[in-house]
Amino acid sequence: MVLDNFSPRVLEQRGLDYSALSKDRPDLIMLRMPAFGLNGPWRDRIGFAYTMEQVSGLAWVTGEPDEPPLTPNGICDVTAGAHAAFAALLTLEHRRRTGRWVSVEVPMVSSALNIAAEQVIEYPTYGRLLQRSGNRGPAAASHKIYRCAADAGNGGRERWIAIAVCSDVQWEAPRQVIGDPDWARDEILRTAAGRRLARDRLDAEIGAWCATRPAVETAELLFAAGVPLGAVVLPYETRLNPQLQARGLFSNRCSIWWSARYCTRAGQSVSPAGRSVSTARRRRRLATTTARSCRRCSGCRKRRSRHSRPPA
Template structure:
C-alpha cells in the first residue's frame, strides 16, 4: 500500500535540528528525502552528544529514511546540481540564516522560476522578514523570545531550559504542517507552489496559551511557578512517602470530587467554593497541602494505584530507563529495535502520528556521509570523470 507521501521528493539543505527533523517526519510517511551535506564534515549533528565509532547515535534517529549527497554549496557546480534537483523536487527544506540561499543564487525566486510547483520550507530564528531577520537564531533564542524560557523553573531563580531542543522541534512540527497545507493547496490550484516561512520564536509563541490575552486584559505577566500550573487547580507534583513525586491533575470539576473522596477529604469535595476551577484556583495552596498531606503517607506506587482506580489523571516522572521498561511504550511500538553499522544493538523512538491504514515506517537506516552522492549525480547525467574532478576539488 502506498504511503501518504509516496511520490513526493524532498530536498533537504538544512543542518542540525529544525529542518532535518521536519524532513525526517516526511520521510517516515513515504517521501523520498535527499539530504545535502558539506563534504568531509557532513551535518554537524553527526558529532553532537554521545558518539559511537565517531558518529552520534542521535544521527540514527534524525536521519533515518534519508539519502546523503555531499555538495559544497559555495561552489558553482554544486549550486547547479541543486538547480537540477530542484526542477524535479516537490519540497525543499532549508534552515540557513535568511539571505544565505539568495547569495548562492538558490533563493525562492530563482528556484520557483525553475519549478513553479516547488514548495520551500524556510526555517529560521526570526523569519524571512522583520528587523531581526538577519540575526543568527538557535532554538534556545527562540524559546526565550517566544516566552517559554521565562516560565520555566522555580520562582525567584534563574530560568531553566526544558532539557531538549524544544524550540527547534516545535518549529519542525509547524514546518511539516505548513508543507502539508502547501501540498494540499498545490493540488487545488493547478500545481502552484509557495514557500512556508517558519520562525523559531513564533513556533514557541504559538504554544503560549493565554499568555497574551491575560496581559492585554488584566496586565498580568505570568511568572514561573515550578511544577504547578497557575490558575488551574489542582495540578502539581506531590511528594510521596518514598521520596518520589506523583504528578496529579485533578482540575476537572467531577475529577476534583473523586480526587477528594480518594484522599478522604469529602469535606473539600462538597465545599461549594471548590465546585469550579475559578474558586479552586483562589485556594490552590490549601488544596495542594491537603493532597500532599495524603501522598506523604503512601509510596508512589500506592498513590498511583489509588488514583488510577478512582480515574484520576496521575503519573510518575519518567526517566529514560522508566520509558524503556514501560509496557505501554512497547505495546504502542514507541521503542524500535535497530542496530548500528557495526551490529551494535540500539533502540530508537517509534513513529508518530499513528495512521490506521498507512502508518509511517523506517525503510532505511541513517546514511553514511555521501553514501548516495554517486548514484544521485549519475542519475542527473553527471559522468564519472566529472565526479572524480569534483571530488578532487572538494565540490563533492
C-alpha cells in the same frame, strides 16, 4: 523541494535563493525556516530554541514564583520542526492539486509565539501579566508534582507523581482514597475556588501522604478512583509502559539512515566531498557501518549476521 533553516543571507550570498533556483526548476517548492523571518530589522539574526524561548516570553512564565525565569529547555526546536513539516505537506498537496509552485516561509519565532499566545492575549485584553507559578495551574487544585517514597529496588532513586484535581466531583475521589481525614473535610476545600485559596495547605497535606507511598502504586490507586494523574518516569522507562508496548511504539531493531550521507544519482552515489562511489561499494559501507552500530544493541546481537550482509 528545498528546505533551509539558515539566516536569509546565507542562501542569498551563494545565489541559491528562490528566484535563482526556480529558473532551472519552475515547479520548485522552497520551504525556508529562518529564526526571525525573511525581512525586518532582525532578519539576519540567528537563533535556536533557547533564543526563541526568551524572545517569545515563554521563559518568563516558566519556573517558581520566587525564582528567576527558566528556559523550557528546547521545546521550540520540536515545535519549529513540526510547523515546518506541516507546511511542507500542505505545499506538496497544493502543487498536486494546482500544479503551481510555491515558496513558503516558516520562521522559528512564529511557532514559539503560538505556544505563548495566552500571555500575548491576556495582557492587552485584560491587563493581566501572567507570572511564574511553578507546577500549579490556573484552575485545577490540587495541581502539582508530589514527591513519593524512594524506589528501594532501584538504588533509592527519588520518585514523583503529578496530580491534577480539575473539578469538585474529582476532589471527592482523592478524599476517599486518602481516608477522608479531618483536614479534607474543611468547607473551604469543597469548591475549586476555595481549594485555590488554600493551595499551600492542600499541597502540604497531599505531599505528606504521597511521601510515604510508592509512586506507581499510588498512581494506580488514584487513577482507579477517577483522579487525573501520572507517575513521573525517566525517559528510558517509557518502554516499560504496557499501553505503549501494546501500541507497538518501540522496536529492538537498529537502523541506519545512510541517505543522510550518500545520495544516489544515475546508479552511482556521490559523497559529501563530491567523490563518485559505486553502488556496490556504498552497500558494503552501509553493511559495515550498520554491523558496527549494532554491536552494543542487545536486540540485534542475534541478528548480527543478517546485518553483516550487504542488502540485495
